[in-house]
Amino acid sequence: MSEPPASAKATARSDVALAKSEPSKASRHLLLWDGRCGFCQRCVTWLMRQPGASRLHAMPYQTASSPMVTPEIRRASARAMHVLTTDGRVLKAGRASLFLLEVLGWRWTARVLGWPPFVWLVELAYKLIAVNRNRLSRLIPNTAATCSLDGDDNIIAPPDQ
Numbered sequence: 001m002s003e004p005p006a007s008a009k010a011t012a013r014s015d016v017a018l019a020k021s022e023p024s025k026a027s028r029h030l031l032l033w034d035g036r037c038g039f040c041q042r043c044v045t046w047l048m049r050q051p052g053a054s055r056l057h058a059m060p061y062q063t064a065s066s067p068m069v070t071p072e073i074r075r076a077s078a079r080a081m082h083v084l085t086t087d088g089r090v091l092k093a094g095r096a097s098l099f100l101l102e103v104l105g106w107r108w109t110a111r112v113l114g115w116p117p118f119v120w121l122v123e124l125a126y127k128l129i130a131v132n133r134n135r136l137s138r139l140i141p142n143t144a145a146t147c148s149l150d151g152d153d154n155i156i157a158p159p160d161q
Contacts (some may be wrong), residue, residue, distance in 0.1 A: 038137035043052070052105050056103060
């Protein structure tokens with residue numbers, strides 16, 4: 001479909017480059033998501049409309065360039081979302097979800113859900129949703145029913161930031 005604006009790519013590149021070189025100077029956390037998944041696109045669109053989302057830059061992993069994203073992170077991002085934090089951490093799946101909750105202001109909830117055994121349930125829930133995201137895309141109205149798990153090469157336009 002459409003590519004993110006060049007300015008968004010440049011901003012994300014500079015944010016992650018700063019995160020790698022000088023973590024304290026990066027301005028936004030980078031959220032990598034599957035740009036070919038309608039369910040993922042819908043979730044990221046909702047997320048970026050929430051208070052606190054200005055601390056995030058969401059980008060389909062398919063459009064993230066090296067050295068921003070290593071080949072290992074790119075491969076892993078096909079199966080689960082990743083967050084590259086401004087302090088250099090790489091979070092994925094359920095733990096990335098908990099980090100996003102914290103960024104959005106749900107700090108107490110995220111912290112409690114981060115304790116065992118709750119974090120195990122969060123990871124299990126994330127895995128169940130990730131495995132079934134193609135089916136979920138078909139159930140949600142106005143959502144593209146494609147997913148990279150289907151081998152579709154069309155990248156869905158990312159949400160405005």
